[in-house]
Amino acid sequence: MTKEEYPKVYLYRRVVQAKLFIDSNYADKIDVDNISDEAYFSKFHFIRLFKSIYGKTPHQYLKSVRIEKAQHLLKKGLSVTEVCSSVGFDSLSSFSGLFKRMIGESPSAYSKNYRKTFSEIRKRPLAFIPSCYASQHGWTENSNFEEVVE
Amino acid sequence: MITKMTITNVNVIDQESAYDFYVNKLGFAVVDDIPMGDSRWLTVSPPEQPDLQLVLFPVKVSKMFPKEVAENLIELIRKGVFGCGVFTCKDIFATYEELKMKGVEFIKPPTKEFYGTEALFKDDSGNFFSLQPINNFGDENSI
Numbered sequence: 001m002t003k004e005e006y007p008k009v010y011l012y013r014r015v016v017q018a019k020l021f022i023d024s025n026y027a028d029k030i031d032v033d034n035i036s037d038e039a040y041f042s043k044f045h046f047i048r049l050f051k052s053i054y055g056k057t058p059h060q061y062l063k064s065v066r067i068e069k070a071q072h073l074l075k076k077g078l079s080v081t082e083v084c085s086s087v088g089f090d091s092l093s094s095f096s097g098l099f100k101r102m103i104g105e106s107p108s109a110y111s112k113n114y115r116k117t118f119s120e121i122r123k124r125p126l127a128f129i130p131s132c133y134a135s136q137h138g139w140t141e142n143s144n145f146e147e148v149v150e
Numbered sequence: 151m152i153t154k155m156t157i158t159n160v161n162v163i164d165q166e167s168a169y170d171f172y173v174n175k176l177g178f179a180v181v182d183d184i185p186m187g188d189s190r191w192l193t194v195s196p197p198e199q200p201d202l203q204l205v206l207f208p209v210k211v212s213k214m215f216p217k218e219v220a221e222n223l224i225e226l227i228r229k230g231v232f233g234c235g236v237f238t239c240k241d242i243f244a245t246y247e248e249l250k251m252k253g254v255e256f257i258k259p260p261t262k263e264f265y266g267t268e269a270l271f272k273d274d275s276g277n278f279f280s281l282q283p284i285n286n287f288g289d290e291n292s293i
Contacts, residue, residue: 121184138214
């Protein structure tokens with residue numbers, strides 16, 4: 001079986017292109033019709049194929065990409081409002097509600113907890129690294145890594 | 151009784167390039183990225199396996215790798231000597247197409263073997279991995 005011989009290769013390529021379209025355009029106002037247009041499929045045929053490959057409908061996948069990107073931006077220090085608009089949500093309440101349902105805590109709590117962990121890592125990085133690795137690298141011999149006093 | 155593997159190594163030649171490969175191409179999540187002098191403690195996890203961390207371990211002259219060892223190891227990695235494991239996916243053909251579109255180098259396209267369907271790809275350093283569908287015992291992937 002070569003790369004061109006597996007079943008319905010053109011269908012795979014179209015669905016994958018649609019998935020990559022979501023990955024690149026999650027911040028824009030795209031809906032399933034836009035995405036199925038990208039894949040040259042009828043809407044319902046496209047949704048069925050997409051779900052059979054990725055285990056999620058395109059809309060569910062779009063939501064998961066947006067929330068994953070939101071986590072990344074919150075870690076970078078953007079405000080919840082900035083993150084909300086940056087990942088394609090119009091409403092702060094719907095963004096916060098979806099974030100909490102998917103991640104288990106609100107965006108502001110997530111950001112606060114990450115800041116706290118980040119601060120701990122900066123102060124005591126070796127507390128977060130298995131000592132066998134730190135020792136192999138020689139990091140335990142460098143007192144600068146033991147504790148950062150701010 | 152050992153119950154799980156939680157951390158394992160992938161020796162890489164360039165951590166920044168490895169970050170781009172594993173995070174932006176393979177879609178892995180960054181677990182730790184802690185600056186440590188001239189390198190980083192950098193670990194990533196497959197999207198649906200957060201309790202397994204791959205340490206993207208830089209091969210450079212250090213306490214662990216004397217100069218000759220580092221040079222030899224880098225040469226062997228570049229030559230593609232090291233197979234580092236098997237990754238699984240829901241749909242091997244879709245995953246193959248996506249990774250190819252992202253520029254991942256495959257040394258074997260999805261191929262039917264006696265044990266199921268398998269593809270092989272290389273990371274940015276030269277380490278190779280097998281890619282197989284989750285149920286790889288006779289089940290056909292098909293849309």
